[in-house]
Amino acid sequence: MIRLEHITKTYVNAGKKFNAADDVSLEIEKGEIFGIIGFSGAGKSTLVRCINLLERPDSGKVLIGGRDITSLHGAELRRQRKKIGMIFQHFNLFASRTVLQNVIFPIRYSGLSRQQLKEKAMNLLELVGIADKAGAYPSELSGGQKQRAAIARALASDPEILLCDEATSALDPQTTESILKLLRSLNAKLGLTIVLITHQMNVVKSICTRTAVMENGKIVELGDVFGIFANPQQPVTRSFVDTTSCLSGINDLIEEESPVVQLNPGQRILRFRYLEKSACEALVSSISRRFSIDLNIVFGSIEIIGDHPIGGLVVIADGNEADIDAAVEYLRSINVGVEVI
Amino acid sequence: MPEFLQNIIPNVLKKLPALWEATLETLEMTGISALFILVLGMALGILLTVTRKGGLMENTAVYRVLDVIINLLRSVPFIILLFLLIPLTRIICGTSIGVVGSIFPLIVGTVPFFSRQAEAALAGVDPGLIEAAQSMGCSKPGIIFRVYLKESVPALSRGITITLINLVGLTAMAGAVGAGGLGNFAYVQGVQRNCYDIICAAVVVLVIIVQIIQIIGNIIAKKSER
Ligand SMILES: Nc1ncnc2c1ncn2[C@@H]1O[C@H](COP(=O)(O)OP(=O)(O)O)[C@@H](O)[C@H]1O
Ligand SMILES: [Mg+2]
Numbered sequence: 001m002i003r004l005e006h007i008t009k010t011y012v013n014a015g016k017k018f019n020a021a022d023d024v025s026l027e028i029e030k031g032e033i034f035g036i037i038g039f040s041g042a043g044k045s046t047l048v049r050c051i052n053l054l055e056r057p058d059s060g061k062v063l064i065g066g067r068d069i070t071s072l073h074g075a076e077l078r079r080q081r082k083k084i085g086m087i088f089q090h091f092n093l094f095a096s097r098t099v100l101q102n103v104i105f106p107i108r109y110s111g112l113s114r115q116q117l118k119e120k121a122m123n124l125l126e127l128v129g130i131a132d133k134a135g136a137y138p139s140e141l142s143g144g145q146k147q148r149a150a151i152a153r154a155l156a157s158d159p160e161i162l163l164c165d166e167a168t169s170a171l172d173p174q175t176t177e178s179i180l181k182l183l184r185s186l187n188a189k190l191g192l193t194i195v196l197i198t199h200q201m202n203v204v205k206s207i208c209t210r211t212a213v214m215e216n217g218k219i220v221e222l223g224d225v226f227g228i229f230a231n232p233q234q235p236v237t238r239s240f241v242d243t244t245s246c247l248s249g250i251n252d253l254i255e256e257e258s259p260v261v262q263l264n265p266g267q268r269i270l271r272f273r274y275l276e277k278s279a280c281e282a283l284v285s286s287i288s289r290r291f292s293i294d295l296n297i298v299f300g301s302i303e304i305i306g307d308h309p310i311g312g313l314v315v316i317a318d319g320n321e322a323d324i325d326a327a328v329e330y331l332r333s334i335n336v337g338v339e340v341i
Numbered sequence: 342m343p344e345f346l347q348n349i350i351p352n353v354l355k356k357l358p359a360l361w362e363a364t365l366e367t368l369e370m371t372g373i374s375a376l377f378i379l380v381l382g383m384a385l386g387i388l389l390t391v392t393r394k395g396g397l398m399e400n401t402a403v404y405r406v407l408d409v410i411i412n413l414l415r416s417v418p419f420i421i422l423l424f425l426l427i428p429l430t431r432i433i434c435g436t437s438i439g440v441v442g443s444i445f446p447l448i449v450g451t452v453p454f455f456s457r458q459a460e461a462a463l464a465g466v467d468p469g470l471i472e473a474a475q476s477m478g479c480s481k482p483g484i485i486f487r488v489y490l491k492e493s494v495p496a497l498s499r500g501i502t503i504t505l506i507n508l509v510g511l512t513a514m515a516g517a518v519g520a521g522g523l524g525n526f527a528y529v530q531g532v533q534r535n536c537y538d539i540i541c542a543a544v545v546v547l548v549i550i551v552q553i554i555q556i557i558g559n560i561i562a563k564k565s566e567r
Contacts, residue, residue, distance in 0.1 A: 052476055078478035085476075092473035095567045096492050105487070106477035137567045157477070 001030040001193050002051060002161065007060035009046050009217075020046040021057065022217035030160075033187050033194045035204040035225070037240055038214030044197040047214070048163050051195065052084045053077060064161070082106065085154030089166035091146040093138040099125065099149045100134040106156045124152040127189075128182060144175035151182065155190075162186070164196045168203055176200075180207045201244045205229065205305055213237045226308050230273075231337075249299060250314045250341060260298060263316065268324055269298070272313045273337035283336070284315070291327040293319030314341075352536040356526075360539075363516075363526035364546050366440050370512045370522055371550075374447040375505060382452045382504070385411070386459025387485060397471070397481055414453040419511050422450050423518060443512065443520030451508050458500030462493045494565040502558025506551050513547060523547055 009021040020043040028034045038044050049055035050062060053069060062070050069080050093102050103121040112120065125131040128148040130141075138146055147167060154162060164183070168176040184207050186192050198204060204211045204225060211228055213221040213236055220234045232238040250271065253261050261269065272283075284295050295315045302311035317324050331338045346354060353360065385407065391397040392404040417425065423446050430437040430445045466489055474488045490497075516524025523543045531539035 054472060054475055075480075078480060081476060081478035086473070088469060088473065090469055092467070092469040094470060094488070094492060096494065096565065105474075106479070108487075139567050153477075163476075 002028040003063040005061040007057045019217045035208035035211035042214040043217040082157040084161045085159035086163040091150045128152045161193045201240045269341040271339040291323045350538040353542045367522035382455030385456035389460045390463040411453040438519040440521045443515040455504040462496035498561040
């Protein structure tokens with residue numbers, strides 16, 4: 001559906017060259033919800049703006065449905081852009097127009113009659129759940145309602161792709177969740193391909209099928225979301241995964257010298273990463289029996305990502321050193337990530 | 342009551358028809374030149390906005406040239422500009438005196454001011470809106486008329502209000518040096534004949550005109566603000 005080939009975009013800031021996108025190649029399938037995550041300044045916006053050529057890459061190609069759009073200009077490019085909707089962090093609604101007029105804006109001169117325009121816009125507002133706000137001005141809406149209006153507007157010209165640039169970053173957690181739910185339902189109902197940029201890992205976790213991790217203009221890791229969570233390879237990826245997991249809380253406790261982590265001789269803190277749920281509970285009792293050590297659970301979490309349960313534990317192991325080492329060895333042999341902290 | 346008025350504004354009462362005529366002339370000069378000023382100034386304001394760095398049709402050469410010309414014109418005091426333009430005014434208007442002769446210098450004197458006002462109003466439009474419109478496949482003229490102009494109506498109406506008020510002031514100045522209107526009336530009938538009440542009457546009428554413009558401008562700005 002979307003194919004980026006060796007996209008490079010260089011900015012010159014104060015005389016210094018700077019690669020905001022550095023030879024990025026990427027393929028996004030039809031009907032996917034694809035996440036691009038990275039810290040601020042990683043080049044995510046630059047990359048996503050290349051998809052509808054709001055930013056023209058210095059080199060490389062953008063193919064949409066097999067067609068190279070980097071060669072398009074003028075009216076042809078504008079026609080192509082209508083097939084790619086986009087929503088933004090700050091909604092970018094026209095303040096001087098009502099919600100209904102905002103939704104009509106992109107299709108105003110598409111040949112539909114006034115009646116048809118209104119009907120279509122009302123249907124879209126119905127779809128995003130704010131039909132009752134049709135006559136309101138953006139300043140009269142909450143953040144979530146504004147983003148819903150922006151989504152309706154982005155869908156007005158029946159796009160096949162929706163680009164979301166930090167679309168939930170200005171919203172509170174509940175509203176974020178409701179907008180993500182809406183996006184998921186649009187993906188299912190309309191077969192919309194969604195490219196979602198964010199710096200929030202929980203956004204990726206809750207709706208993406210695959211995700212790319214960006215750093216310094218490059219994609220450093222790419223894979224299905226479960227894999228990224230279960231087995232992060234790069235330090236950036238690990239730090240993002242940690243932001244959504246309470247398992248990293250152990251580091252704070254150690255730093256604070258909390259009484260919970262004051263170890264007696266012979267005790268060690270172990271962190272088990274991302275066990276399958278079924279294995280999780282049985283594991284604790286089975287290793288303590290098998291290696292005659294005590295495992296005292298400090299933290300534990302199980303979540304569902306991409307339909308798979310995934311979780312981890314932080315435990316204090318108590319026993320003799322050789323037994324603990326043997327247990328760790330055994331766990332690693334059955335593919336459980338273990339860190340001795 | 343009439344007796345009382347006779348005592349304080351004797352000269353004004355004798356010249357009431359002339360005062361009325363002068364008022365109409367001022368409105369005429371303001372109205373005709375405003376028409377040109379708003380159209381030309383708006384066009385220049387748009388041109389400045391789209392050609393500036395990062396603009397819709399970035400063109401540094403055009404922007405620089407316009408920028409310099411506007412700054413030059415703005416730094417010439419209007420009274421000097423009036424004299425400076427006399428030959429050109431004769432060619433364009435056929436005369437350099439009276440209401441007709443004042444229109445051209447008023448336009449030249451006010452367009453640079455208004456184009457800056459328009460530029461500032463358009464600069465107040467959130468770049469995010471331009472980007473959103475572009476992502477929807479909106480054309481450049483579409484973005485100018487449907488986004489820039491539409492979204493800046495409150496700021497523009499404030500800019501237009503200030504410009505018109507300035508313009509009324511300039512018509513009075515032009516009047517004093519040969520054009521018609523209230524400025525001329527105050528100078529010829531008041532200053533030269535030493536009739537202080539005539540000067541005051543001209544001021545009162547000017548204040549009323551300015552107030553009306555201000556009030557209308559405020560109403561439009563308020564109504565369009567969202
Ligand atoms: N128009 C521009 N001119 C110069 N530098 C830019 C421009 N746009 C982005 N950049 C730079 O490119 C880098 C990546 O920006 P961006 O793509 O917005 O990152 P992200 O969306 O991941 O936060 C940043 O360091 C930013 O300063
Ligand atoms: Mg960004």
